[in-house]
Amino acid sequence: MENMLKDKVALVTGASRGIGKAIAIALAHQGAKVAINYSSSDDAAIEVCEIIRKNGGTAEIFKAKVNVEEEVDSMFAAIEEKLGSVEILVNNAGITKDNLLMRMKTEEWDNVIDVNLKGAFLCTRRVLKGMMKARYGKIINISSVVGFSGNAGQFNYSATKAGIIGMTKSAALELGSRGIRVNAVAPGFIETDMTAVLTDEVKAAYMEKIPLKALGKVEDIANAVVYLASPLSDYMTGQTLHLNGGLYL
Numbered sequence: 406m407e408n409m410l411k412d413k414v415a416l417v418t419g420a421s422r423g424i425g426k427a428i429a430i431a432l433a434h435q436g437a438k439v440a441i442n443y444s445s446s447d448d449a450a451i452e453v454c455e456i457i458r459k460n461g462g463t464a465e466i467f468k469a470k471v472n473v474e475e476e477v478d479s480m481f482a483a484i485e486e487k488l489g490s491v492e493i494l495v496n497n498a499g500i501t502k503d504n505l506l507m508r509m510k511t512e513e514w515d516n517v518i519d520v521n522l523k524g525a526f527l528c529t530r531r532v533l534k535g536m537m538k539a540r541y542g543k544i545i546n547i548s549s550v551v552g553f554s555g556n557a558g559q560f561n562y563s564a565t566k567a568g569i570i571g572m573t574k575s576a577a578l579e580l581g582s583r584g585i586r587v588n589a590v591a592p593g594f595i596e597t598d599m600t601a602v603l604t605d606e607v608k609a610a611y612m613e614k615i616p617l618k619a620l621g622k623v624e625d626i627a628n629a630v631v632y633l634a635s636p637l638s639d640y641m642t643g644q645t646l647h648l649n650g651g652l653y654l
């Protein structure tokens with residue numbers, strides 16, 4: 406199916422690389438006008454934009470740190486001017502600062518909470534202005550399998566990814582009567598820059614535990630986000646789609 410999102414304005418945070426990049430391309434393939442947010446990788450963001458335009462889609466880049474309120478506000482103002490009011494928000498931007506709990510620096514805790522949770526909070530609060538008026542909207546939050554299973558060495562990160570689920574459910578309860586659907590996707594082990602830093606040993610240990618015996622691809626996550634952004638999932642809110650090859654059941 407193509408063009409399920411014709412002319413809908415979609416903002417994907419952290420769309421210069423990895424999962425966010427694949428989501429931006431997949432939403433554009435369905436006809437959405439895509440705002441590509443990122444924090445520092447100018448060239449990578451421009452490349453995503455060019456890929457979409459070459460395929461006949463519409464995209465613009467917006468550099469802003471999602472955890473900085475003023476930057477989020479100016480980003481939304483710029484998107485509204487260039488593309489229109491955001492109807493689909495994908496809270497994808499996320500970072501890791503892994504460490505064993507006893508050694509975890511306060512700064513490592515603060516940074517991860519700031520980007521992964523405060524970033525999603527600031528973007529969600531701001532997007533509601535337009536969605537409330539339109540009485541329709543789709544918000545898709547990217548959680549993680551470790552928000553459900555926990556993970557040694559990821560005390561901070563797994564807390565944010567469990568937190569995303571609480572935020573998803575609370576927002577779904579609060580916004581349902583306004584036609585705004587809020588759902589989450591919880592990826593398992595997906596091949597991106599974020600997981601490229603892991604040693605072969607760690608990757609092999611994950612493979613052992615995955616019943617489908619394969620690591621996930623960014624497109625696996627993008628396909629699920631397209632479904633949640635589309636009218637196909639209109640009777641769904643407050644839910645999480647788990648895409649982890651069976652790693653966590």
Ligand SMILES: NC(=O)c1ccc[n+]([C@@H]2O[C@H](COP(=O)([O-])OP(=O)(O)OC[C@H]3O[C@@H](n4cnc5c(N)ncnc54)[C@H](OP(=O)(O)O)[C@@H]3O)[C@@H](O)[C@H]2O)c1
Pocket residue numbers: 418419420421422423424425442443444445446447449469470471472496497498499500520524547548549550591592593594595596597598599600
């Ligand atoms: N990869 C996995 O296996 C996996 C599994 C479960 C969940 N996830 C989640 O999926 C999401 C994407 O992960 P990924 O693996 O694709 O990550 P990635 O390859 O490291 O890319 C992270 C993206 O987030 C952006 N970003 C970082 N800090 C930001 C900030 N303060 N403001 C705006 N953008 C910011 C980066 O922009 P720059 O390029 O400008 O730095 C980049 O586009 C994250 O929420 C992650 O937690 C990933």
